[in-house]
Amino acid sequence: MFEEFKNAFSRYNNAHVQLIIINVIVFLAMAVITVVSTISQFPEIGEWLHLQVAIPAPFEAFIYKPWTIITYAFVHDLSDIFHILFNMLFLYWFGKLFVEYLGSDKLISVYVLGALAGGLAYLLVYNFIPFFMERVPLLGMIGASAAVYAIVVATATLLPDYTFFLLFLGPVRIKYIAAFYIVISILGTVQSNAGGNVAHLGGALIGFIYIKQLQAGNNWGRWVIVLIDWVKGLFKPRPKVKVTYRNEDTASKKAAAKQKGPSISQAEIDAILDKISDGGYESLTKEEKDKLFNASKKQ
Template sequence: MTSIFDDIKRVFTQGGNAVTKLIMINVIVFVTLILLRTISYLVGYGVIYELVTINLGLPAHIMRFLFKPWTIFTYFFTHEGFLHIIFNMLNLYWFGFLVREYLGNKKVVSLYILGGLAGGILYLLFYNLVPFFEARAATAVMIGASASVLAIILAAATLLPDYTFNLILLGPVRIKYIAAFLVILSISGAVGDNAGGNIAHLGGALIGFIFIKQLQKGNDLGKPVHAVGDFFSNLAAGRPKMKATFTNPGPRTRSTTTTSGNVRPDQKEIDIILDKISESGYESLTKEEKQKLFRASQK
């Protein structure tokens, strides 16, 4: 048991893979809720579990949400059903690793959080403005990372539309068709039993598509997420703000080298490479372009 906790601690203290960290957070929350549910019901205090879960899920009614604004974040780290979390985490693993390979850890985290926020906002808008949903808003609550995962899936499909996954029974399938199928599935379910969840899926999918299109134009929509993350990381590490004083106003040359001495490509070069991938696929890149893309992902 000790080794399990050591492994978990290592995931979060040694930097590394953002996809693994996101999956780990979701699994920890899921296991904690399972233990809480089992214990609370066994001792006759099931209300404790109900109280915790109702304060993690995103309520549909705007007035209930205003009293629990944190749920716009907590809902996309919360699952109750085994199939729900397994499906989401498998997709996060497959598509998240693909996005991470080409764009780096920060972009994966940005997509996950922005996708969840977009899904939550669209969910609230529909349940408070569309007549079909308004009648259900009083009791509806949403949990699950599906909107965040759909953002990553659409981002991968927009970035690398012809990348191929080998699916059981179907064989090789381009991820643009997988993404299109999931979007159509969400549209068809927007008036079904999981109407709110499917609306949130569409919000996540939309932000994933927009994120990559803007990134190809040189605009990183994830900058606010990075800034907040860096702030809390520095706060937790207790790092003081750095100050530098320059006394020599003479001419200077701008350095764009990494610690290993390799020249780090600028954003325009990366945009050109991303456009080439979008049009012709990753395999069309030269060795030099692949190296530039790799170095950029280490930012």
């Protein structure tokens, strides 16, 4: 594990660790800004920053902050260390297994798709279902749970009988672990963190669909990697164009040398081809073979 984190961004198939590091860095950065702004008696700075990355429930607020449908999945509750702790533990356990079979690119795709699906589910219930519309949260939603649920369910769908050894429980198939957390989230849709649990279910659903589509030959997440590679390309320095000049006389000589060889007329070529047609290539003499070879180079 130490080596995985030490060489996180140079190690092959290490996206699960890279995502964990990004989440932890964001968490620490948000924590420092919040603490400093509070001590400086400007707590509104931390509050403002939270609002810029959390996905708001009302559509009329979300349309002014469309980036939050992805940023919320990299931010965690600063007052609850267990929020990020458990998300990162599950991301490590299931993500490590996922990349062993499908690789880092697909893990990143599922993480992003899970975040998008969770955010969309969150928006839909708070804008179209009366029960949730009466309980709209003021600060919006943050957390990687929807993205992590997508990875958990995707892994369990891919390898349902794979076994984890859990403390106090012993060997447990991962399909049962995934099922347990889905049931917990369903029950949680009518509790205090209703929107978060709806997002969990959205992420879980896309994780299941992703693997089923992948097994059918359709990679729903290919566009994610294409987009990421395009963005990376914007920041890569472009190679300098090297201009060379060629002496015209030298070029002419090379071209003339290329055309060297015994000349052959079209009639001779036709005669040789007729001979091949009648007796095959082996019926040609060495001289005829050489003529045909030289003629083919000049075409």
